[in-house]
Amino acid sequence: MTDPLALYAYLVLARDRVMDKAAALTPGQLVQVFPIGLGSVAATLTHTVLAEWFYIRRIAGEAVPVYKEWPHQYEHPPALEVIRAFWDEQRVRTQRVLAGERDWGRKISYTALLDEGEKGPAWTITATPGEIFTQLALHEVHHRSQVMAMMRQLGAPVEDLDFSAMTYARRGEQG
Numbered sequence: 201m202t203d204p205l206a207l208y209a210y211l212v213l214a215r216d217r218v219m220d221k222a223a224a225l226t227p228g229q230l231v232q233v234f235p236i237g238l239g240s241v242a243a244t245l246t247h248t249v250l251a252e253w254f255y256i257r258r259i260a261g262e263a264v265p266v267y268k269e270w271p272h273q274y275e276h277p278p279a280l281e282v283i284r285a286f287w288d289e290q291r292v293r294t295q296r297v298l299a300g301e302r303d304w305g306r307k308i309s310y311t312a313l314l315d316e317g318e319k320g321p322a323w324t325i326t327a328t329p330g331e332i333f334t335q336l337a338l339h340e341v342h343h344r345s346q347v348m349a350m351m352r353q354l355g356a357p358v359e360d361l362d363f364s365a366m367t368y369a370r371r372g373e374q375g
Contacts, residue, residue, distance in 0.1 A: 204298045204333050206367070211340055212291055214361040218347060219245075219284050221358045229354050230280055237346030242277035244350070248343045249287045250274065252294060255336040258308060259329045260297045304330035 222230065222241055230242040237244035250270060257264050271286065272278055278286075305328050312323040327335075348358045 204301070204304075204330075205295065207333075207337055208294060208298055210363055210367050211337060213366055214344065215287070215340070217361060218344060218351075218358050219280075219287070221351060221356050222280055222347070223284075225280075225351070225354060225356055227279070229356075231277070232350075232354065234350045234353070236349060237343060238274050240277070241347055241350050241354075242280065242283070243274045244343050244347050245280075245283050246272055246277040247274035248340055248347075249283060249290060251339050251343075252287075252336055253290055255332050255339075256290070256294050256297050258310060258327075259301060259332050261308070264310075298333065301329050304328060304333075308332065 222245070225241065231240045233239050238247045250272060253271065254264055267273065272282075277283065307326055307328060309324060309326040312325055344361070348361075351358055
């Protein structure tokens with residue numbers, strides 16, 4: 201299995217390709233409604249970076265405020281430049297937290313706060329940093345595929361982002 205920093209490096213490479221392609225979309229295309237993901241390219245990208253922000257705070261042992269106090273909300277996504285700048289800042293923080301983690305199997309417990317208007321009991325969640333990072337990575341790939349499907353329909357397809365194609369060492373045959 202690859203180490204978390206190497207896997208995160210792949211996520212960053214793939215994300216940058218998606219963001220570069222998304223930069224060519226018009227503001228209207230970025231918020232065009234689709235029946236997948238969080239409803240638009242902008243909303244889905246905003247949700248995905250916020251999830252990374254959330255998961256890394258959990259690994260770092262920091263409190264996560266209620267949703268209305270988060271830096272952004274996917275229901276009202278900021279401009280793509282703002283999303284990208286936030287993700288670039290988050291990337292540095294994520295790399296620092298991942299590099300500093302010494303016990304990927306330790307238990308982290310936290311209470312999942314209910315958002316205003318939600319009913320029911322709060323949940324106590326227990327997971328390891330390894331499990332939380334796995335969720336972060338798979339969550340991003342899940343939503344990235346939704347964004348890629350939307351972008352293909354907008355005429356801006358993102359080509360192959362296969363892990364092996366982007367990360368495995370390759371060399372030509374010697375003849």
